[in-house]
Amino acid sequence: MNYIKKIFVSVFCLAIIGVPFFVIGDGKLAKAAEISPLITSYAPQVKSADTNVSYVDNSGNRRTAIMHHPGVTMTQQELDNMRDHVRAGDEPWSSAFAKFAADPKAYKNPRIYYEPENDIFIHIRGPWAYENYQNPSEYVGDRANIDGATAFKQAIMWYITGDEAYRSSAMYIIRSYSKIQSVAPHTNFRFATLTYFLAAAADILRYSDTPSQNLKWTYSDTQNLTQAMSLLTVTYDPHTFFMNQHSFSTMGTIGKAIFTNDLKLYEEAVEATTVNSAGDTGGRNGSIKYQMRLMTKNxxxxxxxxxxxxxxxxxxxxxxxxxxxxDIGGLTTLAQTIYAQGTKVDPETGTVSTKPNAVNPFNFLDDRLLAGTTYMLKYHLGYDVLWTPADSGNGYYTAINSSGRGRIDPFLGILYNYYKYIEKQDMTQEKYKYLATAYEQHMPEGTSNDFPAAATLLFTPNSASQ
Known part of the structure; x- marks a missing residue:
């Protein structure tokens, strides 16, 4: 009787403070205590827009494919699944939404760092002193990176809640950065993350309707954003950036490629994700193959x-x-984006392939992305791991930097949801248990300034509730 009383008191207290609760057991998830008051009666709806794309390669062969929209990060199915479960108060989506909505970048009328009267946001200078700025590129880039993440989060909030205040903020950010008129050639991967986030947000807004005429996506919006993305490419490329920065630059490349239906650029970004043969053979290379490196020698x-x-x-x-x-955040984001497009790759070379042996990016090189993530998780969960001195492209890393050991960042949910719910793997097995342990201890997964993250909300499939 006392045991029952304690349960009643615990649940009652949770209900009083308005915190949704859920229990994971036997593969079923309990319903949330309440539905968020942020939800309106209007339910946005994207329409899938498959586009036939093609180009002639260097051998004179025409390559063809279908580009899926929305498809920068999330598909229509994933967007609708997320929206419907949050609106129904289902777990784990409800608790994940509460955590997502608590991010200041997901607030209604969030802080936006774009400065409309400041010329350095229109004509992007390099890292050279200009007027009162020691490094104008860094000044704009840091703010653009945050604004890009905000645009994406506002688009998600709008799609779930139907509140046009969120769509208005996302559209304002996109239209503001679409005013870029020139960019000085220099290096700054922050403009690549801006490109990815704007493409991800725009792919939701472009293929959905809204009651207010001024918030509807227009042909001019597409043209202006496309031009801005093209101008920004002089600040990054998907082949030469150092390790984790490679993921950022490749994200920008793939986001632009999908938004503009550029199949040749898309295929380049896919291969840059898997192998990046145009980059170092190891060393600086941040691809799945070379960042999650199979060590066979010192x-x-x-x-x-x-x-x-x-x-x-x-x-x-x-x-x-x-x-x-x-590296985990960037490469899993890229793998998810490629997977959302339904693209498969050669299991060894990582190039886009339609052959019978082609695999999706998660399974590339025998699940190499998972293997690298597992290695890092074992270390941060307290297990001993073997380290072999490795070429960094700037000397050798002879040991793991142990400072901060035990830190778990919010970049595990994409892999967890893929293996648990798509492949339906037994997550207690050695290959998956470290991922499951780390993710389940920290779910719902939090947000990030640099990657979509928040995978409990964004990528938990419908089968999790069955």
């Missing part, structure tokens, strides 16, 4: 490892914990 001495000691390790762990988590 790269500093050249000494071969015993085959029994071959292992995959995340190379940037030799630098620090924060940047190595960016």
């Amino acid at each position: 790269e500093q001495t050249g000494e071969a490892l015993n085959p029994a000691n071959y292992h995959v390790q995340v190379i940037e762990m030799g630098r620090d914990v924060g940047h190595s988590w960016d």
Whole structure:
């Protein structure tokens, strides 16, 4: 009787403070205590827009494909699934939405850093002193990165709630940065993340309707954003950036490619995600193959490892914990984006392929992305892992930088949801249990300034409730 009383009191207290609760067990998720008061009666709806795309390759062959919209990060099915479960008060979506909505960038009328009267937001200078700015590119880039993340979060909030205040903020940010008129050639990967986030937000807004005429997506919106994206490409490329920065630059490339239906650029971005053969053979390379590197030798001495000691390790762990988590965040975001397009790749070369042996990006190189993530998780969960000195492109990382050991960033949900609900793997097995342990301890997954993250909300499939 006392046990029942304690349960009643606990649930009653949760209800009083308005915190949704849920229980995971037997593969079923309990219903939330209440539906968010942010939800309106209007339910937005995107319409899928498949586009036939093609180009002639260097051998004179025409390559064709279908580009799916919306399809930068999320598909129509994922958007509708998220919206419907939050509106029904289902878990884990309801609690994940509450956490998402608590991010200041998801607030109604959020802070926007764009400065409409400041010329350096229209004519992007390089890192050279200009007027009162020691580094105008950095000044604009840092603000643009935050604004891009805000635009995406506002688009998500609008799609779930139907409140046009969120759509208005997202449209304002997109239309503001679409006014860029010139960009000085220089290096700044922040403009790549801006491009990705604006493409992801725009792909939701472009293919959905809204009651207010001034908030409808127009042909001019498409043209202006396309021009701004094209101008910004002089600040990044998907082949030469250092490790985690490679993911950012490739995100910008793939976001632009999908938004503009550029199949050639899209295929380049896909291969840059998997192998990046145009980059270093190892070293600086931030692709799945070279960042989640299969170690067969000591790269500093050249000494071969015993085959029994071959292992995959995340190379940037030799630098620090924060940047190595960016590798996980960036590469899983890219894999999810490629997966959303239904693209498969050659299992070894990573190029786009339609052959019978082609695989999706999560399964590339025998689930190499998962293997690297698992290696890092084992380390941060307290297990001993073997480290082999590795070429960083700027010397050798001879040991893991242990500062910050135990840190778990919110970039695991894409992999977790894929393996648990899409492949329906037994997450207690050795291959998956570290991912499951880390994710389940921290769910609902939080947000990020640099990646979509928030995967409990965005990517938990409908089958999680069945």
